[in-house]
Amino acid sequence: xxxxxxxxLVTSVVVLAGLAVVTFLMTQVLPGDPARxxxxxxxxxxxxxxxRVRLGLDQSLPDQFTGYLxxxxxxxxxxxxxxxxxxxxxxxxxxxxxxxxxxxxxxxNIAVAVPLGVYAAxxxxxxxxxxxxxxxxxxxxxxxxxxxxxxxxxxxxQLRLLPLTGQLAFGQEVPKITGMISLDALLSGNWAAFGDAxxxxxxxxxxxxxxxxxxxxxxxxxxxxxxxxxxxxxxxRSTGASELRVVVRHGLRNALxxxxxxLGMQLGWMLGSTVLVxxxxxxxxxxxxxxxxxxQNDLYAVIGTVLVIGVVFVVMNVLVDLVQLWLNPRLRQxxxxxxxxxxxxxx
Amino acid sequence: MTxxxxxxxxxxxxxxxxxxxxxxxxPLLAPHDPYAVDxxxxxxxxxxxxxxxxxxxxxxxxxxxxxxxxxTLPATVIVIAAATLIxxxxxxxxxxxxxxxxxxxxxxxxxxxxLPSIILALGLxxxxxxxxxxAVVALALTWWPGYARLVRTLVREVKDAEYVDAARTLGVxxxxxxxxxxxxxxxxxxxxxxxxxxxxxxxxISGLSFVGVGAQVPSAEWGAMIAAAANNLTNxxxxxxxxxxxxxxxxxxxxxxxxxxxVRNDPxxxxxxx
Numbered sequence: 001x002x003x004x005x006x007x008x009l010v011t012s013v014v015v016l017a018g019l020a021v022v023t024f025l026m027t028q029v030l031p032g033d034p035a036r037x038x039x040x041x042x043x044x045x046x047x048x049x050x051x052r053v054r055l056g057l058d059q060s061l062p063d064q065f066t067g068y069l070x071x072x073x074x075x076x077x078x079x080x081x082x083x084x085x086x087x088x089x090x091x092x093x094x095x096x097x098x099x100x101x102x103x104x105x106x107x108x109n110i111a112v113a114v115p116l117g118v119y120a121a122x123x124x125x126x127x128x129x130x131x132x133x134x135x136x137x138x139x140x141x142x143x144x145x146x147x148x149x150x151x152x153x154x155x156x157x158q159l160r161l162l163p164l165t166g167q168l169a170f171g172q173e174v175p176k177i178t179g180m181i182s183l184d185a186l187l188s189g190n191w192a193a194f195g196d197a198x199x200x201x202x203x204x205x206x207x208x209x210x211x212x213x214x215x216x217x218x219x220x221x222x223x224x225x226x227x228x229x230x231x232x233x234x235x236x237r238s239t240g241a242s243e244l245r246v247v248v249r250h251g252l253r254n255a256l257x258x259x260x261x262x263l264g265m266q267l268g269w270m271l272g273s274t275v276l277v278x279x280x281x282x283x284x285x286x287x288x289x290x291x292x293x294x295x296q297n298d299l300y301a302v303i304g305t306v307l308v309i310g311v312v313f314v315v316m317n318v319l320v321d322l323v324q325l326w327l328n329p330r331l332r333q334x335x336x337x338x339x340x341x342x343x344x345x346x347x
Numbered sequence: 348m349t350x351x352x353x354x355x356x357x358x359x360x361x362x363x364x365x366x367x368x369x370x371x372x373x374p375l376l377a378p379h380d381p382y383a384v385d386x387x388x389x390x391x392x393x394x395x396x397x398x399x400x401x402x403x404x405x406x407x408x409x410x411x412x413x414x415x416x417x418x419t420l421p422a423t424v425i426v427i428a429a430a431t432l433i434x435x436x437x438x439x440x441x442x443x444x445x446x447x448x449x450x451x452x453x454x455x456x457x458x459x460x461x462l463p464s465i466i467l468a469l470g471l472x473x474x475x476x477x478x479x480x481x482a483v484v485a486l487a488l489t490w491w492p493g494y495a496r497l498v499r500t501l502v503r504e505v506k507d508a509e510y511v512d513a514a515r516t517l518g519v520x521x522x523x524x525x526x527x528x529x530x531x532x533x534x535x536x537x538x539x540x541x542x543x544x545x546x547x548x549x550x551x552i553s554g555l556s557f558v559g560v561g562a563q564v565p566s567a568e569w570g571a572m573i574a575a576a577a578n579n580l581t582n583x584x585x586x587x588x589x590x591x592x593x594x595x596x597x598x599x600x601x602x603x604x605x606x607x608x609x610v611r612n613d614p615x616x617x618x619x620x621x
Binding site: 142146150268280299309314317 | 558570591
């Protein structure tokens with residue numbers, strides 16, 4: 001087990017180093033003068049020259065990379081041309097709103113996908129199963145940004161049930177504690193603001209969750225089916241255990257291992273998908289930040305976001321492996337071979 | 348039940364074929380010029396003259412969707428073809444090239460798999476400059492690691508099979524062994540995955556265009572059309588709704604075809620489990 005953990009950590013460090021190389025190359029392929037790009041469009045010749053020296057662009061490529069790596073390790077992701085602030089500060093300010101959205105989407109994902117998968121497995125081949133298959137089919141095919149717009153059209157613009165955009169109604173205020181508005185409202189005991197923040201979360205969270213529900217429901221369904229077909233379920237049934245107990249206790253329990261792997265990985269994917277969702281709903285998270293940065297040719301801000309999401313993703317993968325070890329004792333004895341299922345579905 | 352699913356598969360094949368056909372002959376069917384601006388006719392709802400209405404510039408939405416198929420589908424196919432090529436190469440070399448090479452290539456693959464492709468593609472596209480071509484290159488460069496993993500696994504499964512051993516014993520050359528005996532059998536499962544990926548790649552391409560990194564504004568690319576129409580969501584919903592439905596219908600069709608191929612290809616998948 002110790003060897004397995006060590007190997008995972010080494011792999012993660014290698015991946016992070018690779019990420020540094022990839023992002024460094026991104027700064028190199030940019031057409032034109034990287035010093036001018038980093039200094040901004042309106043910079044004077046002296047400012048460009050100063051940036052060139054500061055970023056070490058007058059040095060050889062390996063030296064430049066060493067410098068880049070050193071700056072990364074010190075948390076220096078460069079300065080955003082657009083906001084004129086250090087990229088790390090920008091990202092740190094934006095991350096809580098994205099984490100809040102991802103957690104809300106994950107809650108919806110689990111609440112919908114797990115029961116759907118179990119029920120579809122239990123009613124295999126019947127109308128409910130066909131309906132579940134249809135839902136997962138559409139979920140895997142819907143463009144998230146389009147779904148967001150359609151939900152806005154129906155639930156905000158037409159029915160006026162939910163707010164169109166934003167994170168909090170005008171006039172509501174919460175102190176900044178974690179940066180997640182709903183949590184901050186809760187912590188400060190402001191129930192009106194808490195309810196309002198949750199209402200603002202519904203549409204973006206549903207939009208973000210939609211594509212992920214399909215994958216989880218499918219996984220849960222097929223592992224529950226496999227379990228329900230096994231001998232010990234027949235045995236459990238013959239002892240007179242109730243259907244609910246058989247399906248939920250035995251069926252669901254066995255689905256937990258594959259489901260938790262996928263759910264854990266999905267946290268990282270969801271953070272990536274915020275680029276398609278946040279801007280539509282006027283949320284100030286890192287997804288919206290990345291999109292603005294791309295459109296402003298703010299390369300260091302883009303790269304900073306890529307790096308931060310990459311780090312979160314790598315950490316999530318290590319955590320997923322730890323949870324796997326905890327849920328599945330058999331893995332603890334196994335050697336260091338790879339055992340995570342190949343996840344074919346990408347978002 | 349079985350019959351019902353088979354009917355679904357047949358419809359899916361038909362829709363997928365129809366979408367591919369539309370990508371080829373779509374412009375011939377388009378009732379209007381997809382780029383003709385007619386401000387007097389702007390934001391007209393669906394009618395007999397304009398089945399899917401007109402957008403903010405008075406352009407016919409149906410015609411633009413028909414032309415758009417010629418942008419989105421070929422871009423998707425190019426991404427998948429390039430990613431398959433790179434992935435097959437890397438995966439095969441990793442599986443057959445010895446332990447050290449395998450380790451290096453798989454760690455590089457890990458890096459690619461360590462990020463959501465939309466994020467990596469966004470970063471690359473930003474570095475390469477906006478435009479559909481950048482988006483396609485960026486996506487191909489981020490999409491291959493999944494195939495490399497898959498091909499490596501498949502080749503490793505096949506390379507020690509008895510018939511390969513037999514061929515090796517008979518003195519078949521290494522290149523022939525790889526190209527005639529190992530790869531064809533290993534790649535049998537790859538095309539199922541590539542079919543299933545059509546919808547995923549299409550969604551990312553349209554997503555990149557939607558946020559402004561892929562196809563640019565006047566283009567009839569479906570994601571870019573939705574982005575351009577989003578500002579007039581409430582008074583021109585049709586210009587948002589129909590391109591999205593086109594994406595969704597195509598994605599559903601290709602997913603169903605991929606599913607059908609998967610079940611057909613794998614006799615161990617029991618009826619109803621898929």
